[in-house]
Amino acid sequence: LLTELLSVRQPGTRVAGVEVVSIKRCGEGIASTADRMTLDLTYAENPHGVPARLLLKTMLASPRAPAEMFATEVRFYDEIRPTIEVETPACFGTGFDPDSGQFGLLLEDLAERGARFADATQVVSVDEVRSLLQQLARLHAAFWESPRFDGDLAWVATPHAGGMSALLGPIGHDLIADQLARHPFKVDLLAPLGVGFEELWATLVDARSVLDLAPVTLLHGDTHVGNTYLLPEGGGLLDWQLQVRGCWAHDVVYLLSTALDTEQRRAHGRRLVADYVGELGRLGVATPPDADEAWEWCRRAVVWGLVVGWLICPPANYGMDITVANIERMVAAVGDLDALAAVAEGPPR
Numbered sequence: 001l002l003t004e005l006l007s008v009r010q011p012g013t014r015v016a017g018v019e020v021v022s023i024k025r026c027g028e029g030i031a032s033t034a035d036r037m038t039l040d041l042t043y044a045e046n047p048h049g050v051p052a053r054l055l056l057k058t059m060l061a062s063p064r065a066p067a068e069m070f071a072t073e074v075r076f077y078d079e080i081r082p083t084i085e086v087e088t089p090a091c092f093g094t095g096f097d098p099d100s101g102q103f104g105l106l107l108e109d110l111a112e113r114g115a116r117f118a119d120a121t122q123v124v125s126v127d128e129v130r131s132l133l134q135q136l137a138r139l140h141a142a143f144w145e146s147p148r149f150d151g152d153l154a155w156v157a158t159p160h161a162g163g164m165s166a167l168l169g170p171i172g173h174d175l176i177a178d179q180l181a182r183h184p185f186k187v188d189l190l191a192p193l194g195v196g197f198e199e200l201w202a203t204l205v206d207a208r209s210v211l212d213l214a215p216v217t218l219l220h221g222d223t224h225v226g227n228t229y230l231l232p233e234g235g236g237l238l239d240w241q242l243q244v245r246g247c248w249a250h251d252v253v254y255l256l257s258t259a260l261d262t263e264q265r266r267a268h269g270r271r272l273v274a275d276y277v278g279e280l281g282r283l284g285v286a287t288p289p290d291a292d293e294a295w296e297w298c299r300r301a302v303v304w305g306l307v308v309g310w311l312i313c314p315p316a317n318y319g320m321d322i323t324v325a326n327i328e329r330m331v332a333a334v335g336d337l338d339a340l341a342a343v344a345e346g347p348p349r
Contacts, residue, residue: 006092012048013047016042020037020038021038021053022038023037034059055106055107056104066167070096073243076243077240078094080153084139087234089236092108115229118230119226120224120225120325120326120329121321126268129235132228132237132255138279140217140280141279145216149216157243180197192331193331200311203339203340206343210300214248216245219251223258252276253301254302254309256269258330262332265329299337299342
């Protein structure tokens, strides 16, 4: 199987043996939807110099998440990853079975480059967040209002249709309501906002319509800090299962709100957004938003990260500490940015 997967991209590669070094299962605080196996391979033939150690991202049992998520990530690594200059894992082979929803990604082991994997319970510096925003700017600039969304990238989901959007549209409200009923601590964490779930959901629906008026680009789609990694020379992006096309602010404000503690975000958030906008201009975006307009778009985009990002997420996926930390940070961000009022005002003027 490994020979079959690897030889598509690296013809002539033949695997002679494999050793499973370690296994990390979803629900162990590492990831919420897939398992990860570290493999040491020996090769009978390796003309392209594929690394001996690889990471296999897959499901070791029947998939516990919608197949659309896995199909999206496989297509990202097959069709988009080879064309972009963004720090994200190198991929050596992919597979997806639409009948079962099972998938596999053979990725570089980022530990070999000294990567650190942060979460919302850890300290991430302002400079590290700035480096992650630079990667987002590279991604966004490369697809800013791209005509490819009417061509070879027409398959990429929007916030309204395709991929996980098609599934969450009809059932998202009920899934989150069920989570709140099962886990009352989430309701308690919302108390500082002074509003309940129904008002947040209504704001999210309105926000989608407002954000439709912003320039469209390719988004990572799920940029909480746990989907990033930090290298000595900067940051990178992991887990492309919720990739969509839409408003750039979705990615930017979700990263800011989960990667920085609340006081850091309050002190440095606007400057970091301004730096991101400046990076867009340096990368060739002809008419990026100015810093003030960019901040206003972030105010309108922040609700998603709370409602769909973390209220919907079962605590077992990442553990209580990480779940609580993310909800607390997102609640603070939604409140600080007065997001409900911003969405009610419509698009920035």
